[in-house]
Amino acid sequence: MQRPLVVQKFGGSSVANADRIRRVARRIGRERAAGSDLVVVVSAMGDTTDELLTLAHAITDEPDARELDMLLATGEHQSATLLSMALHALGVEAISLTGPQAGITTDGRYGRARIANIEPRRIRAEIEKGNVVIVAGFQGQSETAADQAEMTTLGRGGSDTTAVALAAALKADRCQIFTDVKGIYTADPRVVPDARQLPVIGYEEMLELAHQGAQVMQVRAVELGWVNDVVIEVLSSFEDAPGTLIREDPLVEQRNKVRGLAHDRNVAKVTLVAVPDRPGVARSVFEPLAEAGINVDMIVQNVGHGGATDMSFTVPRAELGKAKKVLEAVVRDLGAREITTDASVAKVSIVGAGLHNAPGYAARMFGTLADAGVNIEMISTSEVRITCMIAEDELSTALSALHGAFELAKPDAIDVAATGMAAG
Amino acid sequence: MQRPLVVQKFGGSSVANADRIRRVARRIGRERAAGSDLVVVVSAMGDTTDELLTLAHAITDEPDARELDMLLATGEHQSATLLSMALHALGVEAISLTGPQAGITTDGRYGRARIANIEPRRIRAEIEKGNVVIVAGFQGQSETAADQAEMTTLGRGGSDTTAVALAAALKADRCQIFTDVKGIYTADPRVVPDARQLPVIGYEEMLELAHQGAQVMQVRAVELGWVNDVVIEVLSSFEDAPGTLIREDPLVEQRNKVRGLAHDRNVAKVTLVAVPDRPGVARSVFEPLAEAGINVDMIVQNVGHGGATDMSFTVPRAELGKAKKVLEAVVRDLGAREITTDASVAKVSIVGAGLHNAPGYAARMFGTLADAGVNIEMISTSEVRITCMIAEDELSTALSALHGAFELAKPDAIDVAATGMAAG
Numbered sequence: 108m109q110r111p112l113v114v115q116k117f118g119g120s121s122v123a124n125a126d127r128i129r130r131v132a133r134r135i136g137r138e139r140a141a142g143s144d145l146v147v148v149v150s151a152m153g154d155t156t157d158e159l160l161t162l163a164h165a166i167t168d169e170p171d172a173r174e175l176d177m178l179l180a181t182g183e184h185q186s187a188t189l190l191s192m193a194l195h196a197l198g199v200e201a202i203s204l205t206g207p208q209a210g211i212t213t214d215g216r217y218g219r220a221r222i223a224n225i226e227p228r229r230i231r232a233e234i235e236k237g238n239v240v241i242v243a244g245f246q247g248q249s250e251t252a253a254d255q256a257e258m259t260t261l262g263r264g265g266s267d268t269t270a271v272a273l274a275a276a277l278k279a280d281r282c283q284i285f286t287d288v289k290g291i292y293t294a295d296p297r298v299v300p301d302a303r304q305l306p307v308i309g310y311e312e313m314l315e316l317a318h319q320g321a322q323v324m325q326v327r328a329v330e331l332g333w334v335n336d337v338v339i340e341v342l343s344s345f346e347d348a349p350g351t352l353i354r355e356d357p358l359v360e361q362r363n364k365v366r367g368l369a370h371d372r373n374v375a376k377v378t379l380v381a382v383p384d385r386p387g388v389a390r391s392v393f394e395p396l397a398e399a400g401i402n403v404d405m406i407v408q409n410v411g412h413g414g415a416t417d418m419s420f421t422v423p424r425a426e427l428g429k430a431k432k433v434l435e436a437v438v439r440d441l442g443a444r445e446i447t448t449d450a451s452v453a454k455v456s457i458v459g460a461g462l463h464n465a466p467g468y469a470a471r472m473f474g475t476l477a478d479a480g481v482n483i484e485m486i487s488t489s490e491v492r493i494t495c496m497i498a499e500d501e502l503s504t505a506l507s508a509l510h511g512a513f514e515l516a517k518p519d520a521i522d523v524a525a526t527g528m529a530a531g
Numbered sequence: 532m533q534r535p536l537v538v539q540k541f542g543g544s545s546v547a548n549a550d551r552i553r554r555v556a557r558r559i560g561r562e563r564a565a566g567s568d569l570v571v572v573v574s575a576m577g578d579t580t581d582e583l584l585t586l587a588h589a590i591t592d593e594p595d596a597r598e599l600d601m602l603l604a605t606g607e608h609q610s611a612t613l614l615s616m617a618l619h620a621l622g623v624e625a626i627s628l629t630g631p632q633a634g635i636t637t638d639g640r641y642g643r644a645r646i647a648n649i650e651p652r653r654i655r656a657e658i659e660k661g662n663v664v665i666v667a668g669f670q671g672q673s674e675t676a677a678d679q680a681e682m683t684t685l686g687r688g689g690s691d692t693t694a695v696a697l698a699a700a701l702k703a704d705r706c707q708i709f710t711d712v713k714g715i716y717t718a719d720p721r722v723v724p725d726a727r728q729l730p731v732i733g734y735e736e737m738l739e740l741a742h743q744g745a746q747v748m749q750v751r752a753v754e755l756g757w758v759n760d761v762v763i764e765v766l767s768s769f770e771d772a773p774g775t776l777i778r779e780d781p782l783v784e785q786r787n788k789v790r791g792l793a794h795d796r797n798v799a800k801v802t803l804v805a806v807p808d809r810p811g812v813a814r815s816v817f818e819p820l821a822e823a824g825i826n827v828d829m830i831v832q833n834v835g836h837g838g839a840t841d842m843s844f845t846v847p848r849a850e851l852g853k854a855k856k857v858l859e860a861v862v863r864d865l866g867a868r869e870i871t872t873d874a875s876v877a878k879v880s881i882v883g884a885g886l887h888n889a890p891g892y893a894a895r896m897f898g899t900l901a902d903a904g905v906n907i908e909m910i911s912t913s914e915v916r917i918t919c920m921i922a923e924d925e926l927s928t929a930l931s932a933l934h935g936a937f938e939l940a941k942p943d944a945i946d947v948a949a950t951g952m953a954a955g
Contacts, residue, residue, distance in 0.1 A: 162549065189590050195591060
């Protein structure tokens with residue numbers, strides 16, 4: 108009988124020091140003893156990546172992207188080798204591989220590479236030899252001849268993507284993402300005390316949660332899981348408890364349509380006042396922002412009056428200074444009156460597949476916020492999400508009110524059945 | 532006209548932090564501006580290698596050799612990328628390469644690999660593009676197919692070897708080893724205040740100095756320089772001053788035959804008392820020590836009397852405990868009386884080409900030590916060296932007496948001419 112193949116990923120906080128690395132090794136050892144073949148993806152230890160970034164910025168304001176990728180990749184090499192040593196100390200055969208050794212090639216874009224191909228020949232050979240294979244996450248090499256190949260990294264949270272991509276390439280039976288949370292919740296439990304852990308969530312819902320500020324998994328990893336039909340389990344590396352399965356959800360029609368709340372404080376509102384109301388204005392505003400690498404969200408343009416209109420949108424709060432600088436020239440060129448900004452705002456979202464077919468949910472969201480005395484400043488929607496921008500100091504009130512109104516603390520009766528299926 | 536090609540190597544203390552890395556970059560920038568093509572080899576920053584070793588030993592007592600090499604190699608990757616960034620910040624085009632990217636392949640032995648081959652195609656291409664090429668020292672890959680290749684390291688001080696091997700492969704015009712000392716001295720200037728920096732020293736003399744505890748350069752690097760006729764310049768990374776040239780010394784016959792003194796405190800004396808005097812005994816003693824990886828030096832066997840003999844030798848002081856453990860079984864098997872040890876000894880050597888043809892030097896050494904009241908416990912000699920073991924607390928007295936007796940503070944009249952030739 109074929110042994111089950113499990114891909115496990117451990118994040119930076121799970122391998123932050125020698126003790127934690129040994130604990131992770133014990134967990135892997137138990138899974139191994141239970142009869143699984145294992146491929147384990149690791150992130151860099153603790154804050155290593157940030158420390159390396161700080162070092163690079165102590166040298167130069169603008170580190171070269173190629174050199175930076177080579178520098179950052181060392182963090183995962185280190186944690187991978189140490190975890191392999193910890194397994195040896197337990198008598199578990201193991202070998203660590205760099206991204207290139209694991210056969211992971213990318214499109215070659217520094218700092219935000221996408222995995223182009225995985226040739227898992229070496230991984231399979233090491234599994235055949237009886238090794239637990241530890242793969243350095245977050246990295247791969249550009250697709251060129253050996254001595255021309257460059258190290259590229261996959262961007263923040265890229266180890267999640269490494270794990271899901273490996274699970275797809277190896278047709279793994281399970282893909283487990285171990286984190287410092289227990290799973291996916293109906294809302295952030297630090298803000299909403301009766302937030303409930305979800306046993307299962309659909310890919311699209313998970314994507315919206317991730318986009319809206321739930322930092323549990325890299326968006327790209329969820330997309331890759333969706334495309335390749337990889338069932339992803341998010342669970343705690345510090346507790347032995349079931350996590351949340353991210354998977355195609357066959358029971359989506361029978362559930363509470365709102366699966367969870369997301370929120371994002373890393374946001375600022377920008378308003379261009381009295382912009383001339385003529386074709387091409389939107390491009391004049393948003394093209395320079397895109398060129399500056401600033402993500403724009405929640406664009407609202409009021410009805411024009413007197414040949415001018417107000418245009419509002421949000422940007423990441425950390426980018427507000429840069430955005431203002433870009434927009435000052437734009438305002439001058441367009442002949443708009445002024446720019447106003449507000450960095451004390453936040454976004455709150457309800458997320459759930461099927462929301463767009465159920466207009467009652469939007470009404471209930473707006474009504475709930477009104478009853479709680481929370482003013483809505485902007486609204487945007489997607490297929491599976493309704494987002495309101497509100498004042499940041501009303502965020503906690505808003506989340507609690509919405510969590511109650513949509514009965515998120517109450518388990519769906521069908522969740523137990525769903526979990527059973529997913530694990531089967 | 533062909534631009535001169537210079538290989539420079541900077542050790543760990545030269546790149547210990549961001550400030551020092553920037554200083555090294557400025558020095559490289561000046562050499563570049565003077566019109567040289569440059570290949571720069573770096574060690575890991577400051578104590579990085581020791582810190583990584585400590586981390587590995589926090590995980591397990593016996594880290595796997597393969598994993599350890601992969602772990603340690605990250606130190607040089609980091610310093611190489613940071614130095615490249617520092618050059619960019621000065622407007623100097625540069626690129627960092629790992630050992631494998633630089634085309635360095637080894638015999639595949641973990642922890643003490645030897646460079647088997649250098650295929651400098653990529654280095655040459657990067658020089659052609661106008662880049663200063665930064666190469667991570669201390670490493671190379673085993674000679675196998677790309678996804679099977681393993682990272683191997685060259686042992687302590689291996690970056691010196693990387694630099695000399697690259698200078699040989701690239702037929703460089705100069706090979707400069709930047710260190711935290713100004714060059715090679717007639718004796719350790721911390722112990723002998725009037726020690727004098729040598730303008731030039733022969734390969735063989737340098738080898739003996741290195742073997743006898745002068746930690747300036749890796750022995751293997753000097754050997755490689757000798758075999759490939761690479762003129763090596765050792766100089767300070769903190770000062771702009773001429774260093775010492777290591778080269779075939781055509782004037783050796785005309786010089787003071789004693790070029791310098793070496794000493795080594797990392798030594799302990801072991802005596803096996805009343806060992807049966809029969810064939811095969813030496814093998815019974817030294818084979819188990821070799822198997823345990825313990826270097827034995829200065830073996831002395833007294834004339835036997837009554838069918839038994841005393842056998843003395845030295846081991847590195849740090850290995851004394853291990854050696855005793857190995858030898859206890861040996862003593863039992865051989866029926867020797869006991870083991871005695873002494874860890875408060877030191878070795879002092881006079882080094883110079885031609886010493887073996889000049890018996891007067893040995894006599895002068897022994898006489899000088901006697902006059903200074905220093906007792907000689909053991910003696911060993913080589914082609915270019917005479918070594919005495921003495922009590923450690925008499926080391927400073929012995930060095931000063933010898934430095935005076937052999938007139939080492941006085942420059943050779945021909946040194947100036949020699950340096951002029953070497954730089955020409």
